[in-house]
Amino acid sequence: MKCLAEEERLNNMSVDEHIKLPEGSIERQTTTLNLGPTHPATHGVFQNILELDGERIVSAEQTVGYIHRAFEKIAERRPLYQITPLTDRLNYCSAPINNMGWHLTCEKLLGIQTPKRVDYLRIIIMELARIADHLICNSIVGVDTGAYTGFLYVMQYRELIYEIWEEVCGSRLTTNIGRIGGFERNFNDTSFRKLEKFLDEYPRVLREFENMFTRNRIFMERTIGVGPISGERALNYGFTGPNLRAAGVDYDVRVHTPYSSYEDIEFTIPIGSTGDCYDRFLVRNQEMWQSLNIIQQAYRKVQEFKGKDAEVFHADVPEYYLPEKKDVYTKMEALIWHFKIIMGETDIPPGEVYLSVEGGNGELGFYLISDGGRTPYRLHFRRPCFVYYQAYEELTKGSMLSDAIVTMSSLNLIAGEMDG
Amino acid sequence: MARPVRFNITPKEADMQSHIMVAEAPAGHGGEGFFATSFEKVVGLARKNSIWPLPFATSCCGIEFMATMGSHYDLARFGSERVGFSPRQCDLLMVMGTIAKKMGPVVRQVYLQMAEPRWVMAVGACACSGGIFDSYSVLQGIDQVVPVDVYVPGCPPRPEAIIDGILKVQELIHNEGLRRRHSPQYKALMESYGIQ
Amino acid sequence: MALTNDSIKQKLVEKFQDQVYNFEEPYGMLTFEAPKDYNLKVMQFLYDDPELRFRFLTDLQAVHYPHFKGRELAVVYHLHNLVDNVRIRFKVFTDINQPDVYTATKLFEAANWMERETYDFYGVNFVGHPNLKRILNVDEMDYFPMRKEYPLEEQTRIDKDDEMFGRGGTIK
Numbered sequence: 001m002k003c004l005a006e007e008e009r010l011n012n013m014s015v016d017e018h019i020k021l022p023e024g025s026i027e028r029q030t031t032t033l034n035l036g037p038t039h040p041a042t043h044g045v046f047q048n049i050l051e052l053d054g055e056r057i058v059s060a061e062q063t064v065g066y067i068h069r070a071f072e073k074i075a076e077r078r079p080l081y082q083i084t085p086l087t088d089r090l091n092y093c094s095a096p097i098n099n100m101g102w103h104l105t106c107e108k109l110l111g112i113q114t115p116k117r118v119d120y121l122r123i124i125i126m127e128l129a130r131i132a133d134h135l136i137c138n139s140i141v142g143v144d145t146g147a148y149t150g151f152l153y154v155m156q157y158r159e160l161i162y163e164i165w166e167e168v169c170g171s172r173l174t175t176n177i178g179r180i181g182g183f184e185r186n187f188n189d190t191s192f193r194k195l196e197k198f199l200d201e202y203p204r205v206l207r208e209f210e211n212m213f214t215r216n217r218i219f220m221e222r223t224i225g226v227g228p229i230s231g232e233r234a235l236n237y238g239f240t241g242p243n244l245r246a247a248g249v250d251y252d253v254r255v256h257t258p259y260s261s262y263e264d265i266e267f268t269i270p271i272g273s274t275g276d277c278y279d280r281f282l283v284r285n286q287e288m289w290q291s292l293n294i295i296q297q298a299y300r301k302v303q304e305f306k307g308k309d310a311e312v313f314h315a316d317v318p319e320y321y322l323p324e325k326k327d328v329y330t331k332m333e334a335l336i337w338h339f340k341i342i343m344g345e346t347d348i349p350p351g352e353v354y355l356s357v358e359g360g361n362g363e364l365g366f367y368l369i370s371d372g373g374r375t376p377y378r379l380h381f382r383r384p385c386f387v388y389y390q391a392y393e394e395l396t397k398g399s400m401l402s403d404a405i406v407t408m409s410s411l412n413l414i415a416g417e418m419d420g
Numbered sequence: 421m422a423r424p425v426r427f428n429i430t431p432k433e434a435d436m437q438s439h440i441m442v443a444e445a446p447a448g449h450g451g452e453g454f455f456a457t458s459f460e461k462v463v464g465l466a467r468k469n470s471i472w473p474l475p476f477a478t479s480c481c482g483i484e485f486m487a488t489m490g491s492h493y494d495l496a497r498f499g500s501e502r503v504g505f506s507p508r509q510c511d512l513l514m515v516m517g518t519i520a521k522k523m524g525p526v527v528r529q530v531y532l533q534m535a536e537p538r539w540v541m542a543v544g545a546c547a548c549s550g551g552i553f554d555s556y557s558v559l560q561g562i563d564q565v566v567p568v569d570v571y572v573p574g575c576p577p578r579p580e581a582i583i584d585g586i587l588k589v590q591e592l593i594h595n596e597g598l599r600r601r602h603s604p605q606y607k608a609l610m611e612s613y614g615i616q
Numbered sequence: 617m618a619l620t621n622d623s624i625k626q627k628l629v630e631k632f633q634d635q636v637y638n639f640e641e642p643y644g645m646l647t648f649e650a651p652k653d654y655n656l657k658v659m660q661f662l663y664d665d666p667e668l669r670f671r672f673l674t675d676l677q678a679v680h681y682p683h684f685k686g687r688e689l690a691v692v693y694h695l696h697n698l699v700d701n702v703r704i705r706f707k708v709f710t711d712i713n714q715p716d717v718y719t720a721t722k723l724f725e726a727a728n729w730m731e732r733e734t735y736d737f738y739g740v741n742f743v744g745h746p747n748l749k750r751i752l753n754v755d756e757m758d759y760f761p762m763r764k765e766y767p768l769e770e771q772t773r774i775d776k777d778d779e780m781f782g783r784g785g786t787i788k
Binding site: 040 | 476478479480482483484487490491507517518520522523525526530552553554555556557558576577578605
Binding site for chain 2: 677751754761766767768769770773
């Protein structure tokens with residue numbers, strides 16, 4: 001409704017309402033362009049109302065909320081394990097990271113300690129999700145600068161990641177992977193074989209993708225110097241994730257507050273210098289290499305567990321983790337726990353907890369207040385896209401229209417996460 | 421006890437002769453150098469194999485659509501090679517993802533800008549009926565604002581399901597009469613949505 | 617000297633005496649409260665002090681406690697000291713009939729949209745905000761949906777059977 005009313009207002013604007021431009025500009029007043037919610041360049045539904053002087057942008061006003069789904073209100077109605085499918089739909093390009101972050105928050109609230117094997121398996125799944133997210137972002141930056149081939153080529157390898165997730169949890173995109181305390185089933189041999197196939201084939205593909213773009217004259221001219229931001233301004237705007245690292249600040253939640261045994265894995269954090277689109281592209285590419293490194297280390301650590309240890313896939317918390325069916329049918333305690341969990345009789349302890357994980361876009365935070373009942377009293381998602389989209393006007397002021405498009409896609413704005 | 425398996429129990433033999441399916445020609449009268457059939461059938465055949473979709477991708481289903489357009493589950497082999505983003509040039513409006521109440525008028529506006537004949541496909545549970553989001557801000561199904569031809573359920577639907585939806589749209593297009601858009605029932609349908 | 621929760625508490629109490637209270641440490645994060653007129657002063661102090669250096673606003677949101685009469689809406693700030701890696705949580709409570717809180721946008725640009733979201737959901741009026749309008753909901757909405765008294769579903773649906781969905785009827 002807002003954008004239609006805006007259009008009417010823009011059509012009926014008098015000369016005074018447009019921004020008057022100073023002497024020496026191309027025109028006397030600005031043109032208003034509605035880069036509306038349905039546009040091939042806005043990947044997701046958000047709107048930018050740009051005031052243009054010729055082709056230079058004078059100001060940009062953003063409208064979000066076109067896919068507001070009221071996650072926080074829905075979450076007040078659901079017990080903890082039913083909120084996981086909601087978190088899937090936040091940053092849907094890398095849904096497992098959101099799931100794992102939510103499980104970690106619940107485990108912090110409930111005081112559950114997961115065994116090491118579970119942590120390493122979680123690391124593998126989360127880093128695969130990070131690769132999937134960065135692949136989409138980088139290939140779409142390529143598409144927006146005109147190179148469609150990279151996108152098609154790389155989507156094939158994203159299918160390999162989908163196959164691994166499908167083997168583990170049954171679903172490709174909105175995975176609902178894992179449970180509070182671990183995973184729903186042990187990883188079978190097929191999933192490890194698929195993982196090895198991915199680790200064999202993907203490095204060559206990533207190298208080809210890099211070769212196509214990194215020293216490509218056209219790509220460099222389109223992205224170097226476009227949408228730069230300094231480290232201090234980025235911090236003030238609340239940037240996190242690859243966008244902040246491209247601006248030169250090495251803040252990564254996996255290193256600052258390690259979760260899920262990330263402290264056992266060695267990896268480096270790539271940082272850029274100017275924070276422009278080219279730096280963001282390169283940082284994401286480097287992060288994909290680092291993610292491959294992390295997956296290989298974690299996989300080696302998983303393979304070190306032999307015998308009985310290799311059967312461990314969840315923490316021993318019968319109050320929150322559904323017991324096995326054969327125990328439910330034969331043992332009394334298991335039957336009681338099963339009943340209590342399914343009927344929603346287990347209460348969560350009162351308290352408030354804030355936990356953040358390194359999502360594909362930055363610090364994804366979960367602030368959970370529980371009053372001792374079945375459902376959270378208040379759940380708030382600290383969504384990185386929402387926080388850094390505010391800076392878009394500062395990034396694009398004075399640049400050309402085509403630069404604005406490239407900036408928008410290089411920021412990796414996912415509408416589901418932005419509105420939530 | 422496991423449920424008895426109903427599908428795929430007798431394996432098919434690999435048959436080089438008959439695994440190639442040739443589409444049926446429409447009923448008509450042919451001779452040397454000509455084939456006469458009714459105009460409807462020819463138009464239906466031509467239209468169904470060259471649909472230009474408009475992907476109105478809002479959320480997660482949009483990513484599955486990207487996978488459908490990719491080379492693994494190629495949608496282009498069904499004639500939808502050129503996806504357009506301008507409603508003036510497209511036939512099929514594929515609404516993929518949750519439509520919030522703020523977005524409802526935008527869907528309607530895009531639908532109004534499309535030229536007849538136009539079809540609408542609701543992809544995903546959110547577009548069909550609101551999906552898992554039964555909240556104050558989500559439109560419970562796009563059929564509250566535009567008439568829908570094919571519903572593809574799933575959250576998100578697999579690419580195979582989206583292709584199945586496209587095939588069903590193709591069937592609809594193939595069998596559509598030339599005068600359907602002028603019929604009183606169609607006019608009544610448009611009236612019920614408030615579309616002139 | 618490492619920055620611990622105790623040293624932060626000590627410095628705050630030194631500077632503000634009894635205007636900061638309710639110190640707690642749920643799950644290791646220091647949480648405290650201040651009266652709503654002091655929110656900017658406390659945050660400025662946390663920003664400027666050379667040892668405290670809380671220069672990153674992680675999150676800003678509100679919570680509605682209908683049973684605390686006179687202090688129903690709580691605005692919660694999560695601040696982060698990136699250099700020493702310390703997080704802190706800071707709450708201000710305000711009355712629901714006059715929910716005016718000073719805006720933090722001059723200190724942190726990140727607070728701009730976060731405050732708009734809080735206004736959209738809870739109706740907290742941020743005094744001095746450059747552009748306080750609804751951000752996520754439709755502009756014509758006349759109530760603040762996240763408050764506890766409003767329902768989740770839209771009320772105009774007639775095709776859902778309330779009993780089967782656990783709303784009203786005899787099934788709870």
